[in-house]
Amino acid sequence: MGALIRQNSVNRPNIISRCRKQAETSLSPQLLTPALESSNTLPPMAAVTRLFRSSASSSSAAAYFTRRSLTTAAATELRSQSCIPRIDPKGRNFQWVFLGCPGVGKGTYASRLSALLGVPHIATGDLVREELSSSGPLSKQLEEIVNQGKLVSDEIIINLLSKRLEMGETKGESGFILDGFPRTVRQAEILTEVTDIDLVVNLKLPENVLLEKCLGRRICSQCGKNFNVATIDVKGENGTRDISMAPLLPPPNCVSKLITRSDDTETIVKERLRIYNEKSQPVEDFYRSQGKLMEFDLPGGIPESWPKLLEALNLDENEDKQSAAA
Numbered sequence: 001m002g003a004l005i006r007q008n009s010v011n012r013p014n015i016i017s018r019c020r021k022q023a024e025t026s027l028s029p030q031l032l033t034p035a036l037e038s039s040n041t042l043p044p045m046a047a048v049t050r051l052f053r054s055s056a057s058s059s060s061a062a063a064y065f066t067r068r069s070l071t072t073a074a075a076t077e078l079r080s081q082s083c084i085p086r087i088d089p090k091g092r093n094f095q096w097v098f099l100g101c102p103g104v105g106k107g108t109y110a111s112r113l114s115a116l117l118g119v120p121h122i123a124t125g126d127l128v129r130e131e132l133s134s135s136g137p138l139s140k141q142l143e144e145i146v147n148q149g150k151l152v153s154d155e156i157i158i159n160l161l162s163k164r165l166e167m168g169e170t171k172g173e174s175g176f177i178l179d180g181f182p183r184t185v186r187q188a189e190i191l192t193e194v195t196d197i198d199l200v201v202n203l204k205l206p207e208n209v210l211l212e213k214c215l216g217r218r219i220c221s222q223c224g225k226n227f228n229v230a231t232i233d234v235k236g237e238n239g240t241r242d243i244s245m246a247p248l249l250p251p252p253n254c255v256s257k258l259i260t261r262s263d264d265t266e267t268i269v270k271e272r273l274r275i276y277n278e279k280s281q282p283v284e285d286f287y288r289s290q291g292k293l294m295e296f297d298l299p300g301g302i303p304e305s306w307p308k309l310l311e312a313l314n315l316d317e318n319e320d321k322q323s324a325a326a
């Protein structure tokens with residue numbers, strides 16, 4: 001861990017200046033977002049740094065908790081020994097990251113926790129989809145990348161994220177749950193450079209379940225909520241566990257507005273899984289070595305997994321905030 005951090009800090013100026021250079025050269029001025037253009041000569045990385053710092057002040061309880069590398073079982077064990085203080089969500093400034101393969105449920109659980117903890121859920125996939133459905137200059141380019149299951153360049157993602165953080169800053173947001181970022185070690189290094197992450201939750205499901213979940217995913221084009229029409233009943237083989245998940249069906253008013261993501265086809269999902277294993281799995285190691293990674297094997301669908309996740313995080317569900325989106 002020490003070696004990684006030392007190496008990282010030695011490389012920091014290079015990462016920043018390289019990223020600045022690439023962001024400046026790979027994005028022509030027309031491609032820079034208006035928010036960034038309006039920040040005058042502020043380079044993208046400086047903007048991200050400023051925006052993250054403005055919301056960075058992690059709670060000591062969360063920091064104490066997250067300095068450990070915890071498996072779910074270890075978290076339960078530690079909690080039973082009263083080693084982990086119970087987190088009081090009120091007034092905390094959480095800076096959490098959700099990692100996990102496509103379809104694992106990062107959006108579902110991150111958005112529930114966001115409502116519970118009162119911090120914004122920022123999903124870079126949503127930022128990409130918003131941009132590609134706009135008539136902006138990046139839209140065509142993004143569509144091509146996403147529909148091949150590939151990753152968008154770090155520079156474009158950082159620009160979209162800065163724009164989102166800037167918007168949040170004007171609304172007085174603080175803290176965040178990041179979903180879908182960082183997805184490469186380089187993104188993780190940049191994030192480490194600009195702010196302190198308290199906790200990284202790594203959600204896990206077997207790969208055959210992930211494919212079925214992606215193929216069954218439906219989104220309401222009006223309210224934006226995610227549903228799933230798949231009934232999953234996978235028998236464990238070679239040491240893997242049995243997984244059953246009931247479908248998560250939409251309410252009647254969403255039924256006629258359901259859409260499928262254009263990248264949720266079998267071929268593209270398999271490519272996204274391949275790219276996750278190649279580019280994003282090393283991000284798990286990056287945070288594991290810093291003692292910030294909490295592994296969480298989802299035991300099933302939301303009814304089984306949500307209480308267990310709260311338990312692993314040592315959180316109590318707050319009555320008036322239970323209506324988080326599914």
Ligand SMILES: Nc1ncnc2c1ncn2[C@@H]1O[C@H](COP(=O)(O)OP(=O)(O)O)[C@@H](O)[C@H]1O
Pocket residue numbers: 101102103124125126128145146149150151152153154157179180181182183184187263272
């Ligand atoms: N941090 C990121 N870096 C690069 N590309 C990203 C990032 N976040 C999202 N994307 C792009 O947006 C697409 C959709 O992202 P997301 O909704 O998070 O999907 P997934 O279900 O694969 O986790 C990705 O396949 C990728 O093309």
